[in-house]
Amino acid sequence: MAPRALDYESLNENVKKVQYAVRGELYLRASELQKEGKKIIFTNVGNPHALGQKPLTFPRQVVALCQAPFLLDDPNVGLLFPADAIAKAKHYLALTTGGLGAYSDSRGMPGVRKEVADFIERRDGYPSDPELIFLTDGASKGVMQILNTIIRGESDGVLVPVPQYPLYSAAISLFGGSLVPYYLEETENWGLDVNNLRQSVAQARYKGITVKAMVIINPGNPTGQCLSESNLREILRFCYQENLALLGDEVYQQNIYQDERPFISARKVMMGMGPPISKEVQLVSFHTVSKGYWGECGQRGGYFEMTNIPPKTVDEIYKVASVSLSPNVPAQIFMGLMVNPLKPGDISYEQFIRESKGVLESLRRRARMMTDGFNSCKNVICNFTEGAMYSFPQIKLPPKAIEAAKRAGKVPDVFYCLKLLEATGISTVPGSGFGQKDGVFHLRTTILPAEEEMPEIMDSFKKFNNEFMEQYDDRSGYSRM
Amino acid sequence: MAPRALDYESLNENVKKVQYAVRGELYLRASELQKEGKKIIFTNVGNPHALGQKPLTFPRQVVALCQAPFLLDDPNVGLLFPADAIAKAKHYLALTTGGLGAYSDSRGMPGVRKEVADFIERRDGYPSDPELIFLTDGASKGVMQILNTIIRGESDGVLVPVPQYPLYSAAISLFGGSLVPYYLEETENWGLDVNNLRQSVAQARYKGITVKAMVIINPGNPTGQCLSESNLREILRFCYQENLALLGDEVYQQNIYQDERPFISARKVMMGMGPPISKEVQLVSFHTVSKGYWGECGQRGGYFEMTNIPPKTVDEIYKVASVSLSPNVPAQIFMGLMVNPLKPGDISYEQFIRESKGVLESLRRRARMMTDGFNSCKNVICNFTEGAMYSFPQIKLPPKAIEAAKRAGKVPDVFYCLKLLEATGISTVPGSGFGQKDGVFHLRTTILPAEEEMPEIMDSFKKFNNEFMEQYDDRSGYSRM
Numbered sequence: 001m002a003p004r005a006l007d008y009e010s011l012n013e014n015v016k017k018v019q020y021a022v023r024g025e026l027y028l029r030a031s032e033l034q035k036e037g038k039k040i041i042f043t044n045v046g047n048p049h050a051l052g053q054k055p056l057t058f059p060r061q062v063v064a065l066c067q068a069p070f071l072l073d074d075p076n077v078g079l080l081f082p083a084d085a086i087a088k089a090k091h092y093l094a095l096t097t098g099g100l101g102a103y104s105d106s107r108g109m110p111g112v113r114k115e116v117a118d119f120i121e122r123r124d125g126y127p128s129d130p131e132l133i134f135l136t137d138g139a140s141k142g143v144m145q146i147l148n149t150i151i152r153g154e155s156d157g158v159l160v161p162v163p164q165y166p167l168y169s170a171a172i173s174l175f176g177g178s179l180v181p182y183y184l185e186e187t188e189n190w191g192l193d194v195n196n197l198r199q200s201v202a203q204a205r206y207k208g209i210t211v212k213a214m215v216i217i218n219p220g221n222p223t224g225q226c227l228s229e230s231n232l233r234e235i236l237r238f239c240y241q242e243n244l245a246l247l248g249d250e251v252y253q254q255n256i257y258q259d260e261r262p263f264i265s266a267r268k269v270m271m272g273m274g275p276p277i278s279k280e281v282q283l284v285s286f287h288t289v290s291k292g293y294w295g296e297c298g299q300r301g302g303y304f305e306m307t308n309i310p311p312k313t314v315d316e317i318y319k320v321a322s323v324s325l326s327p328n329v330p331a332q333i334f335m336g337l338m339v340n341p342l343k344p345g346d347i348s349y350e351q352f353i354r355e356s357k358g359v360l361e362s363l364r365r366r367a368r369m370m371t372d373g374f375n376s377c378k379n380v381i382c383n384f385t386e387g388a389m390y391s392f393p394q395i396k397l398p399p400k401a402i403e404a405a406k407r408a409g410k411v412p413d414v415f416y417c418l419k420l421l422e423a424t425g426i427s428t429v430p431g432s433g434f435g436q437k438d439g440v441f442h443l444r445t446t447i448l449p450a451e452e453e454m455p456e457i458m459d460s461f462k463k464f465n466n467e468f469m470e471q472y473d474d475r476s477g478y479s480r481m
Numbered sequence: 482m483a484p485r486a487l488d489y490e491s492l493n494e495n496v497k498k499v500q501y502a503v504r505g506e507l508y509l510r511a512s513e514l515q516k517e518g519k520k521i522i523f524t525n526v527g528n529p530h531a532l533g534q535k536p537l538t539f540p541r542q543v544v545a546l547c548q549a550p551f552l553l554d555d556p557n558v559g560l561l562f563p564a565d566a567i568a569k570a571k572h573y574l575a576l577t578t579g580g581l582g583a584y585s586d587s588r589g590m591p592g593v594r595k596e597v598a599d600f601i602e603r604r605d606g607y608p609s610d611p612e613l614i615f616l617t618d619g620a621s622k623g624v625m626q627i628l629n630t631i632i633r634g635e636s637d638g639v640l641v642p643v644p645q646y647p648l649y650s651a652a653i654s655l656f657g658g659s660l661v662p663y664y665l666e667e668t669e670n671w672g673l674d675v676n677n678l679r680q681s682v683a684q685a686r687y688k689g690i691t692v693k694a695m696v697i698i699n700p701g702n703p704t705g706q707c708l709s710e711s712n713l714r715e716i717l718r719f720c721y722q723e724n725l726a727l728l729g730d731e732v733y734q735q736n737i738y739q740d741e742r743p744f745i746s747a748r749k750v751m752m753g754m755g756p757p758i759s760k761e762v763q764l765v766s767f768h769t770v771s772k773g774y775w776g777e778c779g780q781r782g783g784y785f786e787m788t789n790i791p792p793k794t795v796d797e798i799y800k801v802a803s804v805s806l807s808p809n810v811p812a813q814i815f816m817g818l819m820v821n822p823l824k825p826g827d828i829s830y831e832q833f834i835r836e837s838k839g840v841l842e843s844l845r846r847r848a849r850m851m852t853d854g855f856n857s858c859k860n861v862i863c864n865f866t867e868g869a870m871y872s873f874p875q876i877k878l879p880p881k882a883i884e885a886a887k888r889a890g891k892v893p894d895v896f897y898c899l900k901l902l903e904a905t906g907i908s909t910v911p912g913s914g915f916g917q918k919d920g921v922f923h924l925r926t927t928i929l930p931a932e933e934e935m936p937e938i939m940d941s942f943k944k945f946n947n948e949f950m951e952q953y954d955d956r957s958g959y960s961r962m
Contacts, residue, residue: 006631006763010693015797047583051579080560100536101529101530102528104779138805149487149492171804243483298577299811309487320651325619330809
C-alpha cells in the first residue's frame with residue numbers, strides 16, 4: 001500500500017529536520033522516569049513556577065477579576081481584592097472589546113500596545129509607535145512569525161549565535177532556510193567578536209547563501225552573558241554594512257545578576273547612533289511575560305516591536321497574524337501589567353516590590369551558587385551567569401567516556417547528561433542541543449531550583465561527576481576530589 | 482540601495498500570497514469608521530462576547546480561582562465563590578505542574594487530555610487515547626500545524642470545500658501547497674456531492690498534484706449546513722479509496738439549530754464503518770472553546786485528536802509543538818471544563834444549564850430571524866443556518882452594479898459589502914473571501930448580534946439593499962419592495 005499522507009515517509013522534510021533539544025531525548029527520558037516514580041528536578045527549561053516560584057500577587061488579582069468580572073458588582077469583592085487591583089481590572093476590561101472571551105485585534109489590544117510603547121519610551125528615551133508593536137502568545141511565536149516572513153528558501157541565511165537557544169535553529173529548519181552560525185567565545189566570557197561575524201557571512205556567501213538577518217540573544221541563552229553598549233554598537237554597524245535585519249531576543253532584560261553591565265536594548269543603542277543607522281537598520285525586538293521576576297510562562301504572553309520596517313511589510317505581518325485571529329487576551333493583560341507596574345503610594349506597591357525583589361535577589365544568589373558549584377569540580381569550567389536564567393558549564397570529558405558514549409551510540413554530552421539524570425534526577429540539556437565547538441562539551445541547566453535546595457542539588461551533581469570521572473578517567477585524583 | 486530583508490520586495494512570497502478576508506479590506510475599513518466615531522456592528526468574525534454574549538459564570542469562577550490560588554486559603558472565599566467552583570479549581574491546579582504560570586507539557590496537561598478523551602468516548606461510543614490528543618492555542622493553530630506537517634511543496638494538494646473558511650486557503654498558501662477546491666451545492670442546501678470530489682481530484686492529478694488530504698467543516702463555515710451520517714460515510718469511503726487524510730473541522734459541533742440532522746463526528750462514523758476504513762483512514766479532528774455556547778474566543782483554547790496516525794508521526798508533531806513550549810494553560814482549563822461539565826446535583830448546575838440553554842436557544846431563534854430576513858428580499862436567497870454561527874446569503878447583483886464595481890476597481894461583492902458598511906455600519910465579509918462559483922455573489926454575516934437588536938439590523942439591511950437595487954437595477958419594482 002502507498003504511504004498515507006501522515007505516514008512518516010510522506011511528511012514535510014522540513015518538519016523532520018527540526019531539532020529541539022530543550023524538550024528532546026533528555027526531557028522524554030526524564031518524563032518516563034517521573035512516571036516511574038523517580039523525583040525529577042526539571043532544569044531543562046526556564047520554567048520558574050514549575051520549580052516553586054510563587055506568582056506575584058497583584059497581577060494575578062487583576063487577571064482573576066478580569067476573568068470573573070461579575071465579582072466587580074459583588075458587595076464582598078473588597079474582602080478578597082484590594083482597591084487598586086479592582087481599579088486596574090476595570091481599566092483593562094475597558095480596553096477589551098467584550099472581556100477576556102472576545103478576540104482582540106490580531107495585533108493585540110490597542111490600549112495595551114500603547115502601554116508597551118510608553119514602557120519602551122521610558123526605558124530607552126526614544127518614542128515608540130504602538131502601531132509597530134504586536135502582542136503574541138509568548139515571544140517564541142513572534143520569533144517564528146518574523147523568521148517565516150523573512151525566509152524564502154534554503155538560499156536565505158540567518159546569522160545565529162553558537163551556542164544558541166534552539167528555537168532559532170528549529171524555526172529556520174521548519175521554514176526551510178539556512179542557519180549561518182557565528183561562534184561566541186567561551187574564554188572571552190561568551191563575548192561576540194565582529195571579525196567572527198564577518199567570516200561567517202563571507203563563508204555563507206561563498207556557498208551562495210544570501211544572509212538576510214542576524215539574531216542576538218541579550219542577555220544570552222544558554223550562555224548568560226550581557227552585551228556591552230560598545231559591542232551592540234559594533235553589531236549595529238555590522239548589520240548596516242552588511243544589510244542585515246537585526247532580531248533582538250531581549251526576553252531576559254529584567255534578569256540581571258551583576259552591576260557592571262546593565263541591560264541596554266538594541267533599540268536604544270541604535271537610536272543613539274543617529275542616521276544612517278538609526279534610520280536604516282531594520283530591527284525587531286522581542287519580549288515576554290515568561291521571564292523576568294514574573295515567570296508567567298504558562299500564560300503565553302509576549303510582544304515584538306518593529307523599527308524601520310516599511311508599512312507594506314507591517315501590513316503583511318498583520319495579515320498573517322490575523323489568520324490565527326488573536327493572541328490570548330489574559331496574557332495581553334499580564335503584558336500591560338508588566339510594562340506598567342505599580343507606583344509608590346499604590347496600596348499594593350509595598351507587597352509587589354517585596355515579592356519581585358525577593359525573586360530577583362534570590363536568583364542573583366542562585367546564579368552565584370551554581371557557577372561556584374560547577375567551578376569547584378576539577379573537570380568543569382563555568383562562566384558566571386551575568387543575566388538570563390541558565391548556567392552553561394563546560395564539562396571536560398576524558399577519552400574513555402567519549403569512547404563509551406560512542407559504543408552506546410550517543411553524543412558524548414548526551415551520554416553524560418543521561419547518566420546524570422539517571423543518577424540524580426537532574427534533567428539538563430546537553431550542550432550539543434545549543435551548538436558548541438568541536439570536541440568541547442557542555443550542559444545547560446537553569447538556575448531556578450529553590451534556593452534552599454540548591455546546595456543539595458550541587459552536592460548531588462558533584463558526587464555524580466566525581467564518580468563519572470572516577471569510572472572514565474584513568475588519571476588519579478578524581479576519586480579523592 | 483539594495484532592498485533590505487524586511488522590505489516588501491524581499492519577503493517570503495508565500496506570505497504575500499496569503500489572503501484572509503475575515504480581517505481583510507472590509508474589516509480594516511470598519512475599524513477606520515469606528516475610529517471616526519461610527520457605530521459598527523462587527524459581524525465579520527464569530528466573536529460572540531464582542532457582541533454582548535455573557536460568559537458562563539461557573540467556568541469563569543474556576544479559572545479566576547486558578548489565577549489567584551491564594552484565594553483558596555482566604556476564609557472569605559466562600560462569600561464570592563461557590564463550593565463546587567472551589568473544588569474544581571483545586572482539581573485543575575493539582576493537574577498543573579506549578580499553577581497557571583508554568584509551561585505545561587507541549588501537548589497540554591495530561592489530566593486535561595484525559596478529560597478530552599473521556600468526552601470523546603462518551604460522545605462517540607469508542608475509546609479515545611489521551612496520547613493522541615494535543616491541546617492548542619485555539620483550533621486554528623492546530624489546523625496550521627497539521628497542514629504544515631503534511632505539505633511538502635506546491636505539488637502537494639489539499640481538498641478544501643468552496644465556499645470555505647479562509648483559514649484553510651491562507652494556511653495552504655503560507656506553507657506553499659496547492660488548494661484543490663471542491664464545490665458545495667447551494668441549491669442542495671450546501672450539500673457535498675462525492676462525484677464533484679472525484680472530479681476535483683482527477684483534475685488536480687492531471688495537473689501533477691498529489692492530493693494528500695481533504696478538509697471538511699461540519700457544521701459548515703460559512704455555509705451553516707450539517708453533514709448527514711450517510712454523507713460522512715461517503716466521504717470516508719472516498720478518503721480510503723483515494724488515500725487521503727481527513728481533516729475534520731468540528732468546532733461548531735455544539736451549535737446546532739434544527740433537530741433533523743444532529744451533529745455526528747467523523748470519528749464516530751469512521752469507527753462504526755469497521756475495518757479497513759476504521760483502521761486505515763488517517764483522521765485529525767479539531768475542536769475549540771471559542772464556539773458552542775461558550776464563545777471563549779479570547780482565551781485561545783482548542784485541541785486536535787489523531788486517529789490512525791503512526792507513532793513516528795505523532796513524535797514529529799510533538800517535537801514541533803515543543804518549539805513553542807506550551808499552549809496557554811488557562812485555556813487548557815477552559816477546555817477541561819467544557820468537555821467535563823457540571824452534573825445534575827452540583828451546586829452551580831442549575832445556573833449553568835440556564836445560562837447555556839439561554840445562549841443556544843437564542844442563537845436558534847436568531848438563525849431563523851436572519852435567514853427569514855434575507856429571504857424577504859427579492860434579490861437575496863439564503864439557505865437556513867442548520868448549525869455554526871453564520872448566514873451566507875446569495876445576493877443577485879444587477880449588471881449595472883457589477884459595472885459600477887468594475888469602475889471602482891472592486892470585486893462586485895466587495896463593492897456591495899463596502900456600500901452596506903458605509904450605509905449601515907454592518908461589517909460583513911464578501912463571499913469572494915470564501916470562494917464561490919463564477920458570477921454568483923454572497924456575503925457572510927454572523928448570527929451573533931444581540932437578539933433584541935436583530936429586527937433593527939435586518940430592517941437596516943433591507944433598507945440598504947432596496948436602495949442599492951433601486952440605484953442599480955433598471956427593472957421596476959425594487960423601490961416598492
